[in-house]
Amino acid sequence: MQHDDHRRPGANFAPATLAAQGLGASTMPHRDIVPPIHMASTFERAEDGSLPGGRIYARDASPAYDPAEALLCELEGGAAAALFASGMAAASAVLLALKPGARIVAPHDMYWSLRNWLIGFSANWQIDLDFYADIDELAGLLQAPADLVWAETPANPTWDIIDIARAARLAHAAGARLVVDSTVPTPVFTRPLALGADIVMHSATKYLNGHSDVVAGVLVTAAADDFWSRIKTARAAGGAVLGPFEAWLLNRGLRTLFPRVRTAAASALHIAQHFEHHPAVLEVRYPGLPSHPGHAIACRQMIGGFGAMLSLRVRGGAAAAHEVAARVRIFRRATSLGSVESLIEHRAMVEGPGTRCPDDLLRLSVGIEDTEDLVADLEQALACCPAGAQPST
Incomplete structure (x- = not known):
């Protein structure tokens, strides 16, 4: 897909403007205001075996994901974004990027399905799992080293608040990454990466899409590092990818976020x-x-x-x-x-x-x-x- 970027809004535009215009890029040669749906599952190699289009297979990277990933990366202030088939798939990819024997610290009050899955996953993968009730208990638990701190704010369904900036400082001092489930506030109200979080997660089924007709998830990272590469590998290897029509619907929903x-x-x-x-x-x-x-x-x-x-x-x-x-x-x-x-x-x-x-x-x-x-x-x-x-x- 070729873009005409000469009219694309820059960083000096408000996030609401960027969302409403889908970053403002139109596609060539027709200068479409709405991006087309990319249905291709595989991509042709050149005679020398190279990939001039930069793609090999849709499970690894589909152009159908580009508009929503680019917009969410901009809205969250991240280095890279990745769409998933659901919020649970996105969260699972983070956990699958950990190594056996890692230590996770997570909140008592969080999305119920993920909490239950996390308990089972930790037992099966020899993961050390601890739960915290508030930021002070988190501070106590992080006196020992950890690999991942999970936070959800406001937390479902009590809507408790965790101090993201303090949680990030505590996590980093313990050698851990902080992942924040920001499904409820969305980038409209909260930008966890700007507060020190390493990865922000959304169940894109909810506000990002906003019309009860798509199941999707997304991760946005502050750094496209080795851990992020393992997350992308988990997505491709596990096949937890979004269909092109669903990705298009999500991008449409984002414009009215x-x-x-x-x-x-x-x-x-x-x-x-x-x-x-x-x-x-x-x-x-x-x-x-x-x-x-x-x-x-x-x-x-x-x-x-x-x-x-x-x-x-x-x-x-x-x-x-x-x-x-x-x-x-x-x-x-x-x-x-x-x-x-x-x-x-x-x-x-x-x-x-x-x-x-x-x-x-x-x-x-x-x-x-x-x-x-x-x-x-x-x-x-x-x-x-x-x-x-x-x-x-």
């Missing part, structure tokens, strides 16, 4: 403030509220907003939480997050046995619907909760 995320986050803040002292609600977990224990740190590292995810703990325990989820009319009862439609789920039921999630907690992914409609929907659903009931244990 900033208005979607900003709109949803503004609604989430309004909803959190509205229900913080509601008689049917025990607690609102949202880092944009001053009452949130991580609010001060969030103000430092989340620039311009606090994301569109929040959780409500309702009065009446699990039974009341189930009934609230059943009574909503606009919120959709579904797993996942980050799309244009608002979603609600009883998270403890979804996570199942062993969950650390309170059984009265409802996780909300706020979309881009009218804010007052969403408030009214939750108001009528919460009418089933017994005001003044005690929290469940």
